[in-house]
Amino acid sequence: MTADERRLLRLYRALSPVRQEGLLDYAEFLLSRVQPETPEVPSEPLAIPRPAQESVVKAIKRLRATYPMLDRAKILHETSGLMMQHLAHGKPAPEVIDELEALFLRHFEALQSAG
Secondary structure, three states, X not given: OOHHHHHHHHHHHHOOHHHHHHHHHHHHHHHHOOOOOOOOOOOOOOOOOOOOOOOHXXXXXXXXXXXXXXXXXXXXXXXXXXXXXHHOOOOOHHHXXXXXXXXXXXXXXXXXXXX
């Protein structure tokens, strides 16, 4: 809890029940006037180039940043499977990264055709 939060709690506790209710009403009024800030998600992939040398983990991070409009939960299983092919079965990183790029692109195209 921050110092301001502790101070507000001390002040709230020092008030009578009627004044506490008034303070809560005022806080709710202030909150109702706030415009929700929802960051705009791009509708097109961002141009983040693939480096010459890249690990699979860094490629996944880059692709998530490139395709922020994709639901990570929907591609988690396939992404994990490709990561396992690299870690457990020794599939070369460049091959796995190629497949990851195709996976993200495929999901992006599916999103575009659905919308």
